[in-house]
Amino acid sequence: MAIPGFLLVLLFLSCSLPALSLYEDQVGLMDWHQKYIGKVKQAVFQTQKAGRKRVVVSTEENVIASLDLRRGEIFWRHVLGATDAIDEIDIALGKYVITLSSEGSTLRAWNLPDGQMVWESFLSGSRPSKSLLFIPTNLKVDKDNVIFVYGNGCLHAVSSIDGEVLWKEFIAKGVEVQELIHQLGSHIIYAVGFDGLSQFVALQINAKNGELLKHESAAFPGGFAGKISSVSSDSFVVSDATHSVLVLVSVKDGGISFQQTRILDLVPDSPGTAVVLPTKLTGIFALKINDLVTFVKVIDEGKLEVVEKIDNGAAVSGAVSFSEGQEAFAFVQNGESKIHLTVKHGLDWSNNLLKESIEMDRQRGVVHKVFINNYLRTDRTYGFRALIVMEDHSLLLVQQGEIVWSREDGLASVIDVTTSELPIEKHGVSVAKVEQNLFEWLKGHMLKLKGTLLLANLDELAEIQRIRLQSSEKSKMTRDHNGFRKLLIVLTRAGKLFALHTGDGRVVWSLLLDSFRKTGQCNSPVGLKLYQWQIPHHHALDENPSVLVLGRCGRSLDANGVLSVVDTYTGKEISSVGAAHSIVQVIPLPFTDSTEQRLHLLIDADQHAHLIPRTHEALSIVQREFGNIYWYSVEADNGIIRGHVLKDNCDLEVSDGYCFNTRGLWSIVFPSESEKIIATMTKKSNEVVHTQAKAMSEHDVIYKYVSKNLLFVANVAPKAIDEIGLLTPEESWLVVYLIDTVTGRILHRVTHHGSQGPVHAVFSENWVVYHYFNLKAHRYEMSVIEIYDQSRADNKDVWKLVLGKHNLTSPISSYSRPEVVTKSQTYFFTHSVKTIAVTSTAKGITSKQLLIGTISDQVLTLDKRFLDPRRTVNPTQAEKEEGIIPLTDSLPIMPQSYVTHTLKVEGLKGIVTSPAKLESTTLIFAYGVDLFFTRMAPSKTYDSLTEDFSYALLLLTIVALLVAIVATWFLSERKELQDKWR
Amino acid sequence: MEKGKGVVMGRRWAVDFTDNSTTPSSRDIPDPPGFSRASLDQDDSTLSRQKKDAESNWKSQKAWEVAQAPVKNLLMMGFMMWMAGSTVHLFSIGITFSALWQPISALQGVGKIFEPYKDSKVELLGPKLLFIALNLGGLALGVWKLNTLGLLPTHASDWVLSLPPAQEVEYSAGGMPLHQGL
Structure with a gap:
């Protein structure tokens, strides 16, 4: 008993100051960062001038990017954010990229070579409408090229030099402009559109001053x-x-x-x-x-x-003009394993300019979009290249019948992430390989040693860095001792599943799920979530692990569900079921069958629970635990939380033993006039808690309330759900609840007056941390609530504990009405937050750190000890020893504690943590438009040697010591002999 | 050691002057001329008794001395412990473990330590008890030190922290209806 205590003390001592920063040469050693742009909506080529050929694209992730046409790399990129959707892009003056965004109300010009913003105009209007961007090629108004923008019911003419609005013309109410046309040589802009449902409207507008010249309309009865x-x-x-x-x-x-x-x-x-x-x-x-x-x-x-x-026509490109007045366009047909690209002359239909067949990976699906561009071949004829957007959102450049480059831009829209183990290393590595490896190993270590002893020159230092970065060790396809190598299974919005290697971030396999593609039955399938289906241990090791992919046919809740089980080693779909019922919720049960398949309950819209896998064994397991399985539903719109329990088998037309009726057990109705649910949070179901007790100074012990059946609910005043700043502090409040989801008991309730959302929360062990805005203080705040179990507090007799006469490990029930006490504290926090996560380790011993996704798309770590309700302004000596930090009004943000260091995870959406096998270490994956992976040790790596530990130096020291021992022994022998002869 | 042995082995003869056996026949060498063995035995009874008394006195005195020896050690240890302070680090741990080890090893060798003073007439129980008591005192001091360092599981927290959290009977999950997280 003393040893863990001692270790804990050591641990506290070793982590008395959180130092997480890394050195410059450690960047890229255990982290990787991938940049994506998302599914391309629109592409504009810029190849006229010599130099770097590029294509400017706008995407569904609201990214505008300039890509290298030769290699597909990003020259520059801007992520405009979720609220600033890009409507259209074009190029003006041959040097500016013009973007129209936010439903036609923001117009920006970006410098084409480097992506710097040149100007920005806000175009106000009268009513929401379609938005159009029109840049006529040969229309000059006062020697100025004009950009015409239709948006918010207004037609604007904007100078392309400085973005100044030249004139603005309100279009009559009800008229929806669809096209803007300019005839060469004239100064008249034609706008055509509809008025209502059946009136066709044509407007003539003077391009110089916006004067409406003519308004014609005609009704079409159909x-x-x-x-x-x-x-x-x-x-x-x-x-x-x-x-x-x-x-x-x-x-x-x-x-x-x-x-x-x-x-x-x-x-x-x-x-x-x-x-x-x-x-x-x-x-x-x-x-x-x-x-x-x-x-x-x-x-x-x-x-x-x-x-x-x-x-099988898939996509038709827009027209591209080449040479004098010649027009070409392309269309793509989907073949069995190929796509057929045809480029036609706009006027002369009879012969093709180009007809190519390109081998296409089946996992990319069908072609969604195609954009073409022409180039001059060396023999003065015209060639065509095509930019193709596939079903999985990947982007390809096709030229001369081959794929020049491809980008996996589906990874920019990650929906859910889970991890999977890699296969165990098999024995039987060939000897030659080992020898070579040994030599390499020695060479590497000798170099490292040189580096350590400051003997290496610059070239060798570069070599050392290269070896460190390209260590084959980290990208192996087998499980490692420390559990650093894993597969990240990623579900994207395109319904494609990717397996990324944690070592270097490469795609190990990808699978476009057939059940998530448009078919007759399933019109618009959407992927929802990933669940661990089978994690083989001990006796089922010969099975491969698999994940359950959950989807739905359509966006409405009562659409039928789609389930698919995918093997994570091979990336093959094992089974796929189009569920005959809707899936509103999935309850992963804490039971597995003999093949380690996890049992899940699927709750449909009629509140029936369907058990999967549909086996007798699963059924018998559920029947054994029948009375102890509960579920709850949060109805945010009605402000009701309901608890349910399984009742009996469904009485459907077709009898189904795997379907259960459920019965409402309790409900919590929040007053709708004063409270509205904006956030809920639970603990991660796979979280490991090491101990239920917390030792405090003076050897006191308090018991944490570590029940997993806890729900954190944050409610705000109904008026306060909008943006910050619309309400006075008196009208706004935030009410926070902790609810036992088995009994429906409210364990704790606290009101923050003058505060409002958005609320971001994280729940772990016995604490919840949440972030919100304080209107009175005009600052963001973070609060912590820790929950302790008072009913176990009298377990303090050492002898009873020694002899095992206590009930601390006996199963507990929520119905025993545990007495809980809470401690809480609030601090200011400078940043606004996108998401919060917490580190998780294999055994839950290592102290925790919060991972905060900041508004600047970075991941900041914050030690949980800063969010400890026991912090006081002047902690006693004993409390200091325990690691309690003196209380300050705001939480510190240390520049060194950004795990993303200098990088940004553009469009950050979520942070996923997964434990490594090594207790000290946790794996972190942050996703958004970009992907970022790293691993960190919240309390330093107390259980392993550091990466840069010099084994060669250790070996050298040992050898030197052995030599010294032998030498001194020899010398002493000789001296003794001489003494004897004297 | 080996050198000494070699010397012993090299010797062919030796005279033991303390040998006071009465029968000359037991020895190979005859008594030197003028040496009468009878004169030694003359007042054997009185002399040997005196000598034995002195010896046993000396032995018991020595035994008491030996028995009191740990006091010095104890004081020394106490001083060292005070110097070491009450935080856990290499020095204090070393001191504490030596403070624990010394009495234990001494207690193991009680018999051996008092071996030279073993005599039918010497009462060794007293010194032995004192010795044991003092060493136990030393041990207690060590344990006390261990406790002040916080390395003894004397508090509830030491026993509770290693207990796994209790299993829950009920299981509950759920939440808001699933939507595609965009």
């Missing part, structure tokens, strides 16, 4: 649907409200005329709804019906003629 697609500068194609008739609209001086063509006449037996694809080709438009793309040519007098029909 109504319109979809977008207007321009065929020429005065004729447009749009489908009618029923999607069965194509309307060719021509706007001439005489007025607006409509010509109708039935889609069935063009494309017989086409079942789906037709969509007019925006191609901006002259005289030709594309019509997409399911997978069939039909190109239709507009002949004189409004006649339509089908030019070509393409099966």
Whole structure:
């Protein structure tokens, strides 16, 4: 008993000051950082001038980036943030990238070579509307190129030099502008759109001053649907409200005329709804019906003629003009394991400019988007390259029938992360390999030794750094002794599963889940969450670990669920089930069957619980624990938390032994006029707690309340859910509850007056830390609540404990109504926070650190000891020895305690921690648009030698000592002999 | 050691002057001329008694001395402990463990220590008891020191910290309906 105590004391001493910073040469040693951009929405090529060829893209993650066309690397990148969605991008003056964002209200210009922002304009309007960006090529107003922006119901003309708004024209209410057109040589801007559902409107606006020259409109009785697609500068194609008739609209001086063509006449037996694809080709438009793309040519007098029909058509690019007045465009067809890229001449349909077939990895799915660009070959002919966006959100550049580069940009939209072990190392490594390795090892260590003894020159130092960074040890595909090497299983929004190696971040395997792709049954599947399905230990070691991927067919809660089990070693789908019921919640049960498959309960919208895996064994396990399985639901909109318990088998039409009815047990109804639920938090179900007691100074002991059935709920005043600053402190409050989720008992309730959300919380062991805004102090605050069990406090008799006469380890029930006491304290915190996590270690002995995802997209560590309710201004000597830090009003932010050091995890969304096998160490994975991984030791690595420990020096010392021993022995022998002869 | 042995082995003869056996026949060498063995035995009874008394006196005195020896040690140890302070570090641990080890090893060798003073007439119980008591005192001092260092499991916290948290009978989970975290 004394030894753990002693070790703990040592541990406290060793971590009396949190020093987590790393040296410059340690960057990249155990961390990696990957930059992504997300699924590309729009791409603009900039290859006219010589030099670095690049493409500017905007993405669904609101990133604008300039990519190297040769290698796909990011030249520069800006993440605009979740509230600033990019509507359109274009290039002006050949040197500025123009972005229109925030529903047409923010216009920015970025310098093309380096991404510096040149100017920014805020365009105010009168009403929300579609947003359009239009940069005419040859229109000058007072020697200034003008950018036309339609947004918020206004048409703005903006100078491209400094972003000044030249004029602003309010478009009549009800008119929704769809296209802006400029005819070469004129000073008139045409705007076409709809007024209401069935009026077609054409406006003529003077480009110089914004004067409305003409307002024409005509009604079409059938109504319109979809977008207007321009065929020429005065004729447009749009489908009618029923999607069965194509309307060719021509706007001439005489007025607006409509010509109708039935889609069935063009494309017989086409079942789906037709969509007019925006191609901006002259005289030709594309019509997409399911997978069939039909190109239709507009002949004189409004006649339509089908030019070509393409099966498996996936995507059609916009038009690109090459040489004088020539237009080309491309379309892509999906093949079995290939994609077929065809580039056509806009005017001359008969022959292809280019037709290529490209081998495509099946795991990338089908083509979603294609953008083309032309280049001049050495023989003065035109070649074409295509930028292709795939179903898994990856980005490829295709040139001359080959994939020049590809980017896994699906990883920019991570939904959920879990970890998996790697396979155990098998014996039987060849001798030659070992010998070479031994030599390499020795060489490396000799170099290291030189470095340690300051004998190495610059080249050798560089070599040492290279060896450290490229250590093959860390990227091996087997389990290591310390548990640093693992697989991060990542689910992305595209429904693709990636396995990333923690050593170097490479993709080990990826799998586009078939069950998460659009099929007839499942129209818009979304991935929801990952669960550990099977973690083999001891007796089931020959099984591979697997994860359960949960999804849903559509966004509504009552859509059917999709389940898929994936082997994490091979990356193959083991089984996939389209659940016949909806899945609102998943309850991972604390039981596993004989093959270590974890039991889960799926709760559907009708509050039935469905057990998986559907085996008799699982059923018998559940029946054994039937009365002890509870679940609760939080209805944030109604302000109700309900507790449920399993009741009996479902009485469905088809009898199903694995389905259970549930019964409401308790409910907590928050007063809707004064409180609204904004955040809930529970402990991680796999968290390991080492001890239930906490030793305090003077050898006192208090018992933590470590029940896992605790829920933290944060409520604010209903008016205070909006942004900070709209309410006075008197109108706003934050109420925090701790609720036992078995009995529904409220264990603790505290009100913070004058505070409001957003609330970010983290719950671990017996404490919860939450972050909110204090309106009175105009600062962010962090509070900690620690929960202690008073009913066990009288277990203080040493003899009873020695003899084992106590009830501290006997199972406890929430119904025994434990008396809890809470201690809490509040501190100011400078940063606003995106997410909070806490370190987790294998046995839960190591002290904890909070990981705070700051608004600047970095991860900051904060020792839990700073959030200790027992902190006082003047701690006694004994308390100081215990490690209690004197109380200060705000929490310190040390620049050295950023685990992301100089890097940023752009668009940070979450932080995941996972224990390594080594007790001192925890693995940290932060994800957003970027990915970042590192490992850290909250109390330093007290159980292992540091990375840079010089084994060679140790060996050398031992050898030297042995030599010295032998030498002195020899010398003493000789001396003795001489003495004897004397 | 080996050198000394070699010397002993090299000797062929030796005279033991303290040998007071009466029968000359027991020895190979005859008594030197003029030496009468009878004169030695003359007042054997009185002389030897005196001598024995003196010896036993001396032995008991020595035994008491030996028995009191740990007092010095005790004082020394106490001083060292006071010097070492009450925080756990290498020095204080070393001192404490030596303070524990010395009495224990001394107690193990009680018999051996008093071996030279063993005599039918000498009462060794007293000194032995004193010796044991003093060493136990030393041991107590060591244990006390161990306790002040906080290394003895005398508090509830020492026993409770290693106990695993109690199992919970009920299991509960749930939360808000699952949505895609965008």
